[in-house]
Amino acid sequence: MGSxxxxxLILITFLLSITLLxxxxxxxxxxxxxxxDEVVPPGDAFELGKTxxxxxLSVLGAPDKVAELEGKDLLLYERAVLQDxxxxxxIPLLDISGANIDLSGYGTLVLYDRLWLLFTxxxxxxxxxxxxxxxxPYLKALFVEx
Amino acid sequence: xxxxxxxxxxxxxDLGRATVAGMGTKRFEGENDMKSFISLSLIITLIAFISxxxxxxxxxxxxxxxxxxxxxxxxxxxxxxxxxEMFGAPTEVVKLSNGNAYIYKxxxxxxxxxxxxxxxxxxxxxxxxxxxxxxDQNDVLRHYGVSLNAGKASYGLPF
Numbered sequence: 001m002g003s004x005x006x007x008x009l010i011l012i013t014f015l016l017s018i019t020l021l022x023x024x025x026x027x028x029x030x031x032x033x034x035x036x037d038e039v040v041p042p043g044d045a046f047e048l049g050k051t052x053x054x055x056x057l058s059v060l061g062a063p064d065k066v067a068e069l070e071g072k073d074l075l076l077y078e079r080a081v082l083q084d085x086x087x088x089x090x091i092p093l094l095d096i097s098g099a100n101i102d103l104s105g106y107g108t109l110v111l112y113d114r115l116w117l118l119f120t121x122x123x124x125x126x127x128x129x130x131x132x133x134x135x136x137p138y139l140k141a142l143f144v145e146x
Numbered sequence: 147x148x149x150x151x152x153x154x155x156x157x158x159x160d161l162g163r164a165t166v167a168g169m170g171t172k173r174f175e176g177e178n179d180m181k182s183f184i185s186l187s188l189i190i191t192l193i194a195f196i197s198x199x200x201x202x203x204x205x206x207x208x209x210x211x212x213x214x215x216x217x218x219x220x221x222x223x224x225x226x227x228x229x230x231e232m233f234g235a236p237t238e239v240v241k242l243s244n245g246n247a248y249i250y251k252x253x254x255x256x257x258x259x260x261x262x263x264x265x266x267x268x269x270x271x272x273x274x275x276x277x278x279x280x281x282d283q284n285d286v287l288r289h290y291g292v293s294l295n296a297g298k299a300s301y302g303l304p305f
Binding site: 005008011012015016026027028029030031032033034035036037053054056057058060061062063064066067068071072073083121122123 | 182183187190221240249266268272273274277289290291295298304305
């Protein structure tokens with residue numbers, strides 16, 4: 001019975017050592033950064049040539065950016081979603097061999113939801129565009145080559 | 147953590163021994179050792195994976211707006227100077243085709259970090275309170291837009 005107990009203890013010690021060693025070597029990190037509130041698609045709420053700036057502001061609130069583009073006024077509603085994942089595998093051999101083995105891979109993806117509205121100088125809606133970048137799947141967007 | 151682990155090891159090991167001594171059969175002894183081993187393996191794995199730390203952080207730019215002043219604004223009558231008296235200096239002034247826009251922005255960010263043994267997660271959420279006033283060339287207020295979303299910034303995990 002004593003030998004069985006010893007074997008159990010050896011196995012436990014071995015398992016603990018492996019777990020701790022493994023934790024030092026392998027790591028995975030995932031970070032998500034969201035900036036801005038959700039951008040709602042305009043749908044049929046706005047009509048080009050008829051909707052004015054006041055109508056847009058009452059529905060969508062304050063824009064994130066305002067700019068002038070060649071005599072026309074631009075309102076931009078934007079939300080940015082950053083996703084970053086990193087997998088690293090490193091074996092700390094510095095004390096033994098003088099060099100460490102370190103393999104790592106990472107992918108960072110920023111997706112934007114944008115509503116772009118262009119107004120004439122008398123502040124009538126002339127053009128609008130909506131893009132929902134955050135609907136693209138993370139892995140697909142990251143690995144597909146354009 | 148180490149002390150906690152040692153106590154569990156001793157207790158489970160002693161329990162196995164006592165039970166084995168009472169029963170006196172080799173088969174049961176083997177089963178009991180195996181059970182002890184599995185229990186300990188689970189405990190070790192659990193301890194290794196739940197040991198970590200949690201971080202919550204908050205970043206605030208400026209003070210919240212006093213939106214009670216918005217009721218006193220009348221497009222077509224209110225002047226730019228009245229707006230700056232109410233809300234102070236704008237964060238940004240933009241020259242437009244037919245006037246100017248004054249932008250006021252206050253942001254609130256909340257960050258959450260969770261570190262486990264081999265995995266770590268981070269989440270950073272930023273939302274803003276924004277006021278944008280559109281003036282004509284005579285500095286008369288024509289339109290304004292309000293978005294009060296800073297309160298929506300939240301703590302949480304990234305999934």
